[in-house]
Amino acid sequence: MPLQVLLVEDSPGDVRLTREAFKDAKVHITLHVVSDGAEAMAFLAREGKHADAPRPDLILLDLNLPKKDGRSVLAEIKGNPSLQTIPVVILTTSSSEEDILKSYLLHANCYITKPVNLDGFLKVVRSIDNFWLSVVKLPPDGRP
Amino acid sequence: MDKLRNHALEIEPEMYQLAAELQQAKLALDTLNKELLREVSERKLAEDSFREGEEKYRVLLDGIREYAIFMLDPGGKVVTWNAGAERIKGYTSEQIIGKNFSCFFPPEDVKRGRPQEVLRLTAASGQQEEHGIRVRRNGSRFLANIVFTALRDRAGNLLGFSEFSHDLSESKESEAKYRGLLEAAPDAMVVVNQAGAIVLLNVQAEKQFGYNRDELIGQKVKNIIPEGFAERLIADGTRSAAEALAQQIGTGIELIARRKDGSEFPIEIMLSPLESAEGTLVTAAIRDISVRKAAEKHLAQMEGRYRGLLEAAPDAMVVVNQGGAIVLLNVQAEKQFGYSRDELIGQKVKNIIPDGFAERLVADALRSVEEALAQQIGTGIELTGRRKDKSEFPIEIMLSPLESAEGILVTAAVRDITNRKKAEANLLNKVEELNRSNKELGQFANIASHDLQEPLRMVASYTQLLSKRYNGKLDADADQFISFAVDGATHMQRLIQDLLEYSRVGTKGKELVDTSAEGALERSLINLSGAIEETGAQVTHDPLPNVLADETQLVQLFQNLIGNGIKYHKPGEIPRVHISAVRTDAAKWTFSVKDNGLGIDSQYFEKIFGMFQRLHKREEFAGTGIGLAICKKIAELHGGSISVESLAGTGSTFHFALADITSTQ
Numbered sequence: 187m188p189l190q191v192l193l194v195e196d197s198p199g200d201v202r203l204t205r206e207a208f209k210d211a212k213v214h215i216t217l218h219v220v221s222d223g224a225e226a227m228a229f230l231a232r233e234g235k236h237a238d239a240p241r242p243d244l245i246l247l248d249l250n251l252p253k254k255d256g257r258s259v260l261a262e263i264k265g266n267p268s269l270q271t272i273p274v275v276i277l278t279t280s281s282s283e284e285d286i287l288k289s290y291l292l293h294a295n296c297y298i299t300k301p302v303n304l305d306g307f308l309k310v311v312r313s314i315d316n317f318w319l320s321v322v323k324l325p326p327d328g329r330p
Numbered sequence: 331m332d333k334l335r336n337h338a339l340e341i342e343p344e345m346y347q348l349a350a351e352l353q354q355a356k357l358a359l360d361t362l363n364k365e366l367l368r369e370v371s372e373r374k375l376a377e378d379s380f381r382e383g384e385e386k387y388r389v390l391l392d393g394i395r396e397y398a399i400f401m402l403d404p405g406g407k408v409v410t411w412n413a414g415a416e417r418i419k420g421y422t423s424e425q426i427i428g429k430n431f432s433c434f435f436p437p438e439d440v441k442r443g444r445p446q447e448v449l450r451l452t453a454a455s456g457q458q459e460e461h462g463i464r465v466r467r468n469g470s471r472f473l474a475n476i477v478f479t480a481l482r483d484r485a486g487n488l489l490g491f492s493e494f495s496h497d498l499s500e501s502k503e504s505e506a507k508y509r510g511l512l513e514a515a516p517d518a519m520v521v522v523n524q525a526g527a528i529v530l531l532n533v534q535a536e537k538q539f540g541y542n543r544d545e546l547i548g549q550k551v552k553n554i555i556p557e558g559f560a561e562r563l564i565a566d567g568t569r570s571a572a573e574a575l576a577q578q579i580g581t582g583i584e585l586i587a588r589r590k591d592g593s594e595f596p597i598e599i600m601l602s603p604l605e606s607a608e609g610t611l612v613t614a615a616i617r618d619i620s621v622r623k624a625a626e627k628h629l630a631q632m633e634g635r636y637r638g639l640l641e642a643a644p645d646a647m648v649v650v651n652q653g654g655a656i657v658l659l660n661v662q663a664e665k666q667f668g669y670s671r672d673e674l675i676g677q678k679v680k681n682i683i684p685d686g687f688a689e690r691l692v693a694d695a696l697r698s699v700e701e702a703l704a705q706q707i708g709t710g711i712e713l714t715g716r717r718k719d720k721s722e723f724p725i726e727i728m729l730s731p732l733e734s735a736e737g738i739l740v741t742a743a744v745r746d747i748t749n750r751k752k753a754e755a756n757l758l759n760k761v762e763e764l765n766r767s768n769k770e771l772g773q774f775a776n777i778a779s780h781d782l783q784e785p786l787r788m789v790a791s792y793t794q795l796l797s798k799r800y801n802g803k804l805d806a807d808a809d810q811f812i813s814f815a816v817d818g819a820t821h822m823q824r825l826i827q828d829l830l831e832y833s834r835v836g837t838k839g840k841e842l843v844d845t846s847a848e849g850a851l852e853r854s855l856i857n858l859s860g861a862i863e864e865t866g867a868q869v870t871h872d873p874l875p876n877v878l879a880d881e882t883q884l885v886q887l888f889q890n891l892i893g894n895g896i897k898y899h900k901p902g903e904i905p906r907v908h909i910s911a912v913r914t915d916a917a918k919w920t921f922s923v924k925d926n927g928l929g930i931d932s933q934y935f936e937k938i939f940g941m942f943q944r945l946h947k948r949e950e951f952a953g954t955g956i957g958l959a960i961c962k963k964i965a966e967l968h969g970g971s972i973s974v975e976s977l978a979g980t981g982s983t984f985h986f987a988l989a990d991i992t993s994t995q
Contacts, residue, residue: 199792302823303791
């Protein structure tokens with residue numbers, strides 16, 4: 187079964203770009219996409235239309251989201267014992283030091299600023315794939 | 331009186347002998363008289379003898395001129411008369427003998443029966459002495475010392491009286507005493523009689539009027555005090571001389587005096603009466619007050635001048651005394667406070683400047699009035715003024731002390747600063763506005779970086795994706811169009827990033843701290859390591875000092891200048907950059923970054939520091955033209971400037987100055 191990746195991203199352009207980048211990297215993952223924080227939490231809690239949602243192996247989280255923003259989502263995941271072991275990669279346009287610091291304080295697993303050009307972006311997605319989905323040993327599925 | 335008697339004894343010993351002789355003669359006469367009835371023939375002889383004795387006595391008495399000596403019969407009729415009596419009293423013997431002696435008394439004494447009383451007392455006691463006013467034949471009065479002696483025969487029958495009298499006003503002794511007093515007086519003293527003639531004066535009077543004593547005695551006082559003095563001595567229809575004088579006693583009267591040479595000078599005279607035998611004399615103490623008058627005139631002049639100055643002043647001027655009352659003001663003050671002069675004079679200054687002024691004039695436990703004032707002199711104090719209509723306006727006052735006869739006055743220049751206050755408020759508004767617009771500009775930069783970059787990133791990424799996926803799959807035109815779109819998007823991204831960087835330099839208000847220029851240089855070289863490796867550039871430097879700087883900005887400054895030196899190198903030549911620093915004054919270091927690059931034509935020396943100004947095409951050298959603009963901004967934020975010297979083709983040297991760490995910002 188391919189690895190399950192949840193992308194929390196409100197910009198369709200970025201969603202498509204991420205999809206293209208994973209495609210470009212020729213990795214076999216299942217990319218689930220939600221476009222706001224509330225939906226992300228619903229996905230993780232398998233609520234409503236996400237009743238059958240899998241538990242993701244990796245979460246790519248944008249910070250600036252409609253409704254519940256990325257910071258709250260991060261805090262809730264890391265504050266929830268059944269979710270906190272899922273690695274969360276912050277993938278955002280913000281390069282502000284405040285956002286970076288705050289994210290790590292909320293136990294983000296890493297913080298990446300979206301590169302402004304395509305090559306950079308492809309490289310970043312390839313790195314994520316390489317590092318988190320190949321190099322790293324992820325925690326066993328399920329609760330501790 | 332003893333003195334007088336002694337005096338009489340001294341000068342007239344013969345008189346007593348004569349009196350004894352007279353007594354003898356009288357006895358002889360008595361004897362003769364007794365025998366007269368018996369011997370008529372002897373009578374002629376006896377008469378001759380008496381006449382002889384009487385003649386002797388008369389001659390002797392006539393020799394005495396200082397004393398009036400005469401005899402009265404028991405009823406007071408004058409029986410004998412001597413030359414002294416004639417001189418003192420003014421009657422010849424023919425005129426007086428046989429007349430009653432009461433004519434020597436003032437009428438008021440006669441009225442109350444004084445002459446008879448004197449005789450009665452003398453008859454009772456044998457001798458009577460008195461000081462009294464006597465009247466001369468011409469009516470003038472004098473003070474006399476008189477001794478009456480009763481003359482009796484052996485049986486004690488009253489024969490008559492002798493009178494010895496002395497005119498005391500002629501007394502040398504008394505005059506000397508008075509003269510002594512006069513001479514001791516510090517002022518000029520002149521004694522004047524009722525007729526306005528000078529009868530006595532002191533040496534100060536001689537000096538003051540420039541006459542010698544003899545010239546003045548007997549002269550009319552009008553000659554030395556032309557007006558206002560003599561008139562005061564004279565009775566008029568409504569008052570007696572005594573009353574006229576009484577009104578003047580003890581009062582300082584200012585008059586004009588005239589010297590012998592005709593020059594005049596101001597005097598103050600004080601009058602006092604002096605009872606004398608000649609009637610009431612007036613002693614006048616005369617003080618030369620020319621100095622005082624000159625001072626007064628000077629003061630008046632000064633005040634006049636001061637007033638002139640006050641009126642000429644452009645500000646409202648108010649002069650206040652120590653009591654806080656307004657004593658002087660100018661027309662500007664009237665206008666400014668809306669009062670007329672009369673309404674303000676004497677008013678408390680608190681009424682027009684309610685707070686902060688009067689308090690400043692008052693001494694407290696810690697300081698005297700002068701000190702209190704001294705602390706305020708010359709300092710502009712901002713207070714509030716109040717007009718008559720109670721409206722208030724902002725003022726600035728400047729205080730200065732003014733010495734005057736009334737003590738220290740305070741002159742306050744009061745300036746209406748309504749306009750200045752408005753201007754200040756305006757300025758403050760402008761500054762606030764400017765700050766706000768600067769902040770907005772900063773925010774704009776932020777918006778540019780975040781919000782503009784997002785859609786731009788989409789444009790760039792997807793045109794790039796388009797180019798990647800479809801290059802060579804469409805036609806040549808499509809390829810070129812896509813390429814232009816990619817370039818444009820990329821360039822725009824760079825412009826926005828540079829703009830953001832530039833605005834960040836300006837908004838960072840970091841404090842300048844002790845920074846190692848050498849450390850900053852090293853950091854910049856690390857950042858430039860790629861370019862250095864790529865070009866084989868040689869970057870050298872002299873030992874660099876510590877300076878007051880924002881390290882991040884200093885790193886950027888070095889990085890931009892050295893980066894430019896490497897980037898704009900001559901083709902085929904290894905870029906060389908040398909950094910040095912020279913202390914240009916005690917507090918300043920001038921840094922130089924010298925390269926061997928392309929150089930810059932002098933006409934572009936200013937242009938290169940402008941925003942997005944470039945001297946080269948983008949195809950030749952990449953970049954947006956922000957680097958030197960950032961350098962300029964950094965140099966300026968460090969309190970200096972940046973300049974360049976260069977010749978096209980021989981490299982450029984950039985100079986900028988930084989403060990030494992010992993200097994305070």
